[in-house]
Amino acid sequence: MTSFVVAVLIAAVWLILGFKRFRHKFFTIFLIALILFTFISFSMVIKNKGVDLKTVSGMMQAGKLYFSWLGSVFGNFKTITADAIRMDWSNADQNKTRS
16 A cells, blocks of 8 residues: 555656646747747748838838737737627527428
8 A cells, every 4th residue: 555655656746747847848839939930920021021120210110010910910810709709609500300
């Protein structure tokens, strides 16, 4: 009985440490994905806009373009989510018996 309790305690410690390691790994992957998303989306937004990133005014213009695009993305997500909530998701037509 004692060896069973010790085995359960060892397994619990192992799982707790593994969970902490997973949480840190997940956070690291999330940060890397966020940095990649920001870099790629920023590059795509200012592409073919004639923005000079070597000047302060060019950086300001690029920032305005990017944050305007980012705001429109969140606005589109809000619209899609609101439309999905208002949809009739019931199976009313499928529940009718055929005669």
